[in-house]
Amino acid sequence: MERLQKYISECGVTSRRKAEELIKLGKVKVNGEVVRELGTKVSGNDVVVVNGQVLKSELKEYYILYKPREVISSVSDNKGRKTVIDFVKTDARIYPVGRLDYDTTGIIILTNDGELSNILTHPSRDVEKEYFAKVKVFFSKEDAAKLCKGIMLNGVKTKPAFFKLKKYDKKTDISYVKVVITEGRNHQVKDMFMSLGYDTLKLKRERYAFLDLSGLKSGEYRKLSLKEVKQLYSLK
């Protein structure tokens, strides 16, 4: 059993907030009766009708995609750019869990399971995200230590992280750095480098919790197994 507004939003017809408005406006019927109580509990056996439309609860689907560059991490784009959803053949209303920048490549989870999405993106969960970054100029040990400890970004200190120089190419003056963070603030890795004057030339997310890109080429995706989904839930 779950709250009516949550059930409606999970069926994909509208957001939870809009669903609340529709309930208050008397536009929602449960088993033939208009329901205006926000707390009402329903299950998959109840017939829920919103604005005259019978809801069908969608089966949950879970994917990981190897996101290429120049792809936007949203469901649609008003500038007509390719989105992560365009890669996956499904009729389910999936969406990305968190975001990768337009020019960032790598692993991203796509699902229509709002509960799992909330678990994974909640700041208290500390889900590890591992990146490989190519940055301009030599990345010093002192700066790595500063970023690992945490620096101020938009007035809030970053949580402890892992930054380690893997390779430095003298000819091009480019450093290759492994990064592990547990937060998911917008442009976080690039902004952390930039706070100490390093320009990120390329960024790839290689791991999300225990999931990596094994067996996938850029633009390819696969379904998650039931075991993997359970493991993601257990990150609770």
Ligand code: URA
């Ligand atoms: N940090 C960034 O700066 N960009 C991303 O896409 C992901 C993490």
